[in-house]
Amino acid sequence: MASKQIELTASTRTKHGKGASGRLRKTGRVPGIVYGHGVEPTALDVDALQLYHALHTDAGRNVLIRLEVEGETHLSIVKDLQRHAVRGDVMHVDFQAVSRDQQITAEIPVHLANEEDPRQNGGIINLVLYTVPLRVRPLEVPQEFVLDLAGTEIGDVRRMSDLADQLPEGAEFELEDDVTIVTITAPMSEEELDELAEGAGIEEDQAEPELVAEGDEPAEGGDEAEGGADAEGDGDADE
Incomplete structure (x- = not known):
């Protein structure tokens, strides 16, 4: 804690x-x-x-x-x-x-363990939630939740309910038990990648952008002034 x-x-x-x-x-x-x-x-x-x-x-x-x-x-x-x-x-x-006795909401990072298990069979790990919201007393805020992927394979899912045994006493998640945290999926085939590219309007013979090597003369009008706004952000949030 x-x-x-x-x-x-x-x-x-x-x-x-x-x-x-x-x-x-x-x-x-x-x-x-x-x-x-x-x-x-x-x-x-x-x-x-x-x-x-x-x-x-x-x-x-x-x-x-x-x-x-x-x-x-x-x-x-x-x-x-x-x-x-x-x-x-x-x-x-x-x-x-x-107050030490009053619950607060904290975003707790999710750490994955034994990631090599699903990867051995070609599984792709998709971490859907990097943090989970937790209602907990201030002195009991955990540094992280560990989600064990030991024994998982393609098609498996890990949900909020898989973290329940790590809850501090009296604490509760602000998400439902069936909310997905991690999915294990199969790698995409070339056909699926092609379909995805087509859906995005990308063509294989699409011309590549012309590259200018370092030291080459810039294109006409290339001496653009930098947008040197300092973005000092002095917009103080004072009351």
Whole structure:
């Protein structure tokens, strides 16, 4: 169970808007907000590097954070992240304060075991759900569910019901038991691939695009200006 908690200290902030948030980010801070159990919605900021490390534990986005704000500590989860469109930097973070006794919804990754079994007979593994939604108490959020494919073969299916024995006490899935997680299918024949291509309007003798080798002169009008919009994304999600 992912009961480990990460400590993170936040500072309250009174200045809002794009300009203030941009200046804050240049100092290595990330603007955000905390709301939820036992706390009034409060604008804050956290250290960008500390936030990065908090989000890169084995628990990922499901990490439990002991968020200290002005001397008060709130058990919280990261409810939402806004990232820079190009760099991927976190531009804004929403923390939701939670009660240890009240269930939350978490997306739990699905890990496959013994994948070699269906592949030995030519089976193709199709993972339909990479994560499954779970209602669970914060201190009992599992890091992952392991779906064992031992003994499976072409035509087999694994469903939500196959994960039931890994449910923490009192937790429940937000999907029905018969929802498919994995299917094992046969590889497609050449005829099936041809039919698929025809259905997509692809012809075998379709002309290939002309390639320009590195260093060749570009086509006429090839000196296109780069769309250098910085996409700074200063659209702060402040209230």
